[in-house]
Amino acid sequence: MRAIQELDTLLRETETGKIKLSLTLKDLAQLHHLQSRLQECKFLNSIYSEESRIKQYLSRAVTVNLQIQEELCQIIETKMESITSNFNHLDKLILYILNQTMNKTTMKNVLRQFSNIILGSNNFTLLRFQEKSVESVSTDEFIEQQLTEQQKLQLYQQFHGDQLEIITFQPTGQLKQIFKCSSLQIIRVPQKLNAQTHSSLIIYETQECAKLPLSKPHQIKLICDQLITIGYDYLNENYHKDDLINSVRAIGQFLIKNAPILFQECIKIEIERKLNTKCEIIQSTKHSKDTSFAILENQTKCFIPVMSNHVVQFYLHMENVSLDIITFADFMSQLWQHFKHSLRELKDKEFLYQIIEVSTPTKLVIASDLHLNIIYQSGSVPSSWNFLDLSNQQIDCYQNLTEIKMEENYKSMLLSSLNEVQKSKKGAIDAGQIIYHDKYVDIAIYVKKDEKNEINQFFIVFDQPKKRFESQRQSKSEIKVSETLASLKQEKIEKACLILQEQLNLNLQTEEIIDMLKEHALMTIIEQKEQITEDIRQTYVLEYYRNSEQVQTYRRTISEPDTPFATKTLIQEQQLTNAKKMELFQLRPDDLENLNNWCFDITVQKDQIKHYTWALFHLLNYFDKYQMYKETFFQFLVAIEERYNSRRNPFHNFEHGFTVAHACYYMIKNKLLDEYLDQTEQFAAILSSLCHDIDHSGRTNGFEVARMSKLAVRYNDESVLENHHAAMTFKIMQREKYNILSNLSQEQFQKVRRFMVSNILATDMKKHFDLVSSLEIKYKNGEMNIINMETKRILSGLIVHTCDLTQPTKRFEITKKWSIRIQNEFDNQVEEERLLGLPVTQHLVCQNLPKQELSFIRNIIQPLYTLTSSILNNGLSVALKCLEENEKEWTKLLN
Numbered sequence: 001m002r003a004i005q006e007l008d009t010l011l012r013e014t015e016t017g018k019i020k021l022s023l024t025l026k027d028l029a030q031l032h033h034l035q036s037r038l039q040e041c042k043f044l045n046s047i048y049s050e051e052s053r054i055k056q057y058l059s060r061a062v063t064v065n066l067q068i069q070e071e072l073c074q075i076i077e078t079k080m081e082s083i084t085s086n087f088n089h090l091d092k093l094i095l096y097i098l099n100q101t102m103n104k105t106t107m108k109n110v111l112r113q114f115s116n117i118i119l120g121s122n123n124f125t126l127l128r129f130q131e132k133s134v135e136s137v138s139t140d141e142f143i144e145q146q147l148t149e150q151q152k153l154q155l156y157q158q159f160h161g162d163q164l165e166i167i168t169f170q171p172t173g174q175l176k177q178i179f180k181c182s183s184l185q186i187i188r189v190p191q192k193l194n195a196q197t198h199s200s201l202i203i204y205e206t207q208e209c210a211k212l213p214l215s216k217p218h219q220i221k222l223i224c225d226q227l228i229t230i231g232y233d234y235l236n237e238n239y240h241k242d243d244l245i246n247s248v249r250a251i252g253q254f255l256i257k258n259a260p261i262l263f264q265e266c267i268k269i270e271i272e273r274k275l276n277t278k279c280e281i282i283q284s285t286k287h288s289k290d291t292s293f294a295i296l297e298n299q300t301k302c303f304i305p306v307m308s309n310h311v312v313q314f315y316l317h318m319e320n321v322s323l324d325i326i327t328f329a330d331f332m333s334q335l336w337q338h339f340k341h342s343l344r345e346l347k348d349k350e351f352l353y354q355i356i357e358v359s360t361p362t363k364l365v366i367a368s369d370l371h372l373n374i375i376y377q378s379g380s381v382p383s384s385w386n387f388l389d390l391s392n393q394q395i396d397c398y399q400n401l402t403e404i405k406m407e408e409n410y411k412s413m414l415l416s417s418l419n420e421v422q423k424s425k426k427g428a429i430d431a432g433q434i435i436y437h438d439k440y441v442d443i444a445i446y447v448k449k450d451e452k453n454e455i456n457q458f459f460i461v462f463d464q465p466k467k468r469f470e471s472q473r474q475s476k477s478e479i480k481v482s483e484t485l486a487s488l489k490q491e492k493i494e495k496a497c498l499i500l501q502e503q504l505n506l507n508l509q510t511e512e513i514i515d516m517l518k519e520h521a522l523m524t525i526i527e528q529k530e531q532i533t534e535d536i537r538q539t540y541v542l543e544y545y546r547n548s549e550q551v552q553t554y555r556r557t558i559s560e561p562d563t564p565f566a567t568k569t570l571i572q573e574q575q576l577t578n579a580k581k582m583e584l585f586q587l588r589p590d591d592l593e594n595l596n597n598w599c600f601d602i603t604v605q606k607d608q609i610k611h612y613t614w615a616l617f618h619l620l621n622y623f624d625k626y627q628m629y630k631e632t633f634f635q636f637l638v639a640i641e642e643r644y645n646s647r648r649n650p651f652h653n654f655e656h657g658f659t660v661a662h663a664c665y666y667m668i669k670n671k672l673l674d675e676y677l678d679q680t681e682q683f684a685a686i687l688s689s690l691c692h693d694i695d696h697s698g699r700t701n702g703f704e705v706a707r708m709s710k711l712a713v714r715y716n717d718e719s720v721l722e723n724h725h726a727a728m729t730f731k732i733m734q735r736e737k738y739n740i741l742s743n744l745s746q747e748q749f750q751k752v753r754r755f756m757v758s759n760i761l762a763t764d765m766k767k768h769f770d771l772v773s774s775l776e777i778k779y780k781n782g783e784m785n786i787i788n789m790e791t792k793r794i795l796s797g798l799i800v801h802t803c804d805l806t807q808p809t810k811r812f813e814i815t816k817k818w819s820i821r822i823q824n825e826f827d828n829q830v831e832e833e834r835l836l837g838l839p840v841t842q843h844l845v846c847q848n849l850p851k852q853e854l855s856f857i858r859n860i861i862q863p864l865y866t867l868t869s870s871i872l873n874n875g876l877s878v879a880l881k882c883l884e885e886n887e888k889e890w891t892k893l894l895n
Helices: 002-015 025-040 053-063 066-098 104-118 141-146 149-159 173-179 217-235 241-275 325-359 408-424 490-504 510-520 568-577 591-595 602-619 630-645 654-669 679-691 701-706 710-714 720-733 746-761 765-780 789-804 812-836 849-871 877-894
Strands: 125-130 133-138 165-169 184-193 196-205 279-283 301-308 311-319 364-368 374-377 428-436 439-449 455-463 479-485 522-528
Touching (some): 066 374, 125 149, 125 217, 133 141, 141 173, 149 196, 241 279, 408 439, 408 455, 591 654, 602 679, 654 679, 679 720, 746 789, 765 789, 812 849, 812 877
Antiparallel strands (some): 165 184, 279 311, 301 311
C-alpha cells in the first residue's frame, strides 16, 4: 500500500512539472513490472477509485495505446517481410529469364518486375536526351502511345539537372490523364555523354514507403543506372540473357547491402505516420553492451535501443511517445535480429549457388524446396534435350517439379527418387539415366540439411557423361584424365588424330577419334603426374603450358548454346561483380607509397590487382578528367582480366599488364613526360600499357607465323600478336558496359585510339632496334625539342616499349621471379614446336638462365633504359641502379 501511495505521489509531481523524471532502462523495467503486478492483483479496481491518478495515467499511457502499438508492430513486421520477399521475386525472375525466349513481350515483363522490385510500382517511364531530342521508354503501353514528343520535351526541360534528386510531382491536365494518377515521383539521374552532363528521368507513381535508400544517393544512382541500361536495351531490342541475369544479380547484391537502411527508413516512416510524432534513427557508434543509454525524459522524449546479440545497433529517438517502451524495444530488437539472420541466410544462399555454378560448369543443377517448387537453376536447358522443358509463362511464381514438361516415365523416375531420398534421409542417390538420340544423361539427387539435420532442399544434377580415352602408357605413374572443349577445324582433324596417336599412344583408330570429335566436339588428353602440366589450348591440335609448382587443370569457357551452362561467362563475371566494389574504389593509407615505388611487386598482392589498377587512374585524376564511370571501369577491368588470364600464361597475364601500366604511371606521376606529351597522350600511354598484351597466346609472333595461325593469316604475318592486342582492346570497348572512353569528344577519342594502336604495335620486339636507333639519332642531334605529331607517336611508343621491358629493372628477387616465368613460357613453345614438327626456335631453348639474362640486359635493356632515361632528364635513375645490381647478381649466379 505504501509503495502504491508513493508511486501516486511521484506521478502527480511529474505531471505538474515539480520534478524531472529520468529513468534508466533498469528503473523503467522495475516500474513496468510493478504496473503488471498491480494489474494482476486488481489493486487498481479494488482499492482505488476511478479518479486515482495512478489509474488515469496507466490507462492513458499503456492500456489505451497497446492497441495502437500492436498495430504499429504488425505494420513494421509486414514491411520487413516485404523487403525480404524481394529476393524471392529476383529468384523467380532469373528462372523466368533462363527458360524464356527473349523478345519484346518477355523483355517488357522483365522490366515491369524490375520496376516493382526497385521502385514499388508496376510501371515506369524513362526519358533521356539524345541527339537534340528526347527518347522515351515506358512499360505502360498507354503511356508509350499517348505521350507526345512535345510533352516529353517539356517534362525533360522542367526536371533535368546535374544532381541526383527524387522529386514529387502532381501532373495536371493531359499528363494526369496519361499517367492515370495524381502524384508522380521522378528520379533525376545525371549522366555524362560526350563531355556534357545530361539527365535520365525515371517517372513512376508515388509510393507510400521507400524502396530506395533515400539517405544513400550514390547507391540510388548505381541501381538507377542498372534500370536505365535495361530500359534502353529494351528500346534498342538488345535482348541478351547474360546481361539481364547479370543485372538481376547486381540488383540482388544492392538489395542485400542496402536492406538494413531501407528497413530503418520504413520503421521511421511508419512510426511518424502511426503515432503522429517525429522519429529519428541514430546509428550506434559504440556497439555498447550497456543498456543504460535508453532514457525517458519528462514523458516526452525517449531513446529506444534496438539491439542484436546484446549489442546496440541503432536508437529510435522519438518525441511525445505513448508506447509501452519496454515491450516495444524488446519487439524491435527481436525483429531486427530476425531480419539480420534472414540477410545472412540470403548471403549464404548466394555463395552456395556461386560455388555450384563455378564447380559444375558443364552440368545443369536444379534446386527445389520440400514442396518440389523449383527455386534455383544453374543455367538454361540445352536445346537438344527434347526430354526436358522448364519454360514457365508465370513470371512471379515458382514452377513445381510435378508440372514440368518431361517425358512421363522419366518424370516418374525423378519424383520417385526424390521421395526415396526424403524417406531414407541419405545425402545423395543416383536417380537413373535418360537416353535420347543415342546419348544419355545421368541424374543424381543431393540434399541440403539444416542445423537440425533435417532436409530442407533438393539438388538435382543432370550430367551428360563424356567418353574417355584409354592409355597404354608403360609408366606405372598415376594417370590423370582431363577433359575440355577444343575448337577443331574440319580440315585439321586428320592431322590432329595422327598427332594424338603418336604423341599420346592412344589405342584408338583414326575413324574412332573422328567420330568422337564430331559427336562431342571435345578432346581429352592423358596427363602424367610429372613436373609439367599439359592443358588443352585453342589451337587446331592442342596447346599446353608448364607450371612447376603443382599439377592443375583448366576448364575453358563454354560458348556453345547447346551446353547446360550457357551462362558460365556471366557467372564468372558476376562472381567478380559481387565483390565489394566500393571498397575497391577507396584509397588506402599505403596505396600512394606502394605505387610511388618503382619496385612495387603486384604478384604478392594479386588479389588486390583491380584496386591498384583503379588507383593508378584515380591518382592521375583521369576519372574526373575523362568522365569515366567507376562502374564502367570496374566492368572493363573484369573483361580485360578475363581476357588476359583465360590462357593461364605464366608471364603474359594480367599481372604483367598491370606491371607495365605501373611503370608508365611512375613516369607520368613524376612528370617525366610533361615536356613531350600532353595529358591526352599520357592517358593513351598508360591505357595502352595496361592492355598491350591482352589475350596473348603465350607464344611468339614467329610461332604464329610458322604454323599459319588464324591471327597470322588475318594480319599477314606482320606484328601478329600486337595487332591482335590492339584490336581486342577496342573490340571490348565496343560494348557500352565496358566503354570507358564513351565520354571523350570525337577528337579526343580519335587521338587516344591513334596513340594506343601505335603504342601497342611498338611493343613488337622485331621493331626494337629500329625504334631505339631512330630516337637515339634524334636525341644526339638535339631534335627532341622540336616535337611534331609523328615524333610524338614514336616517343610514346618508346615509352610503352620501355615499360613493357620493366621486369629486369626491379629488385633482383622480383626480376628473378619474372625471368623464370618467361622461360617457362619459352619452354612450352619449344615443346609444342617439337610436337607439331615445326623448326625449334633456338634462342628460346634455355641452357643457362643467368647467361641468357646477362645477354638480354647488356644488349637490349641497358641501351634502352639509358636512352629513355636520358630523354626524360635522367628520371629513371632508380631503374638503372636496379639494373646494375641485377647484372651483378646474375654474374654471381653464372660464376
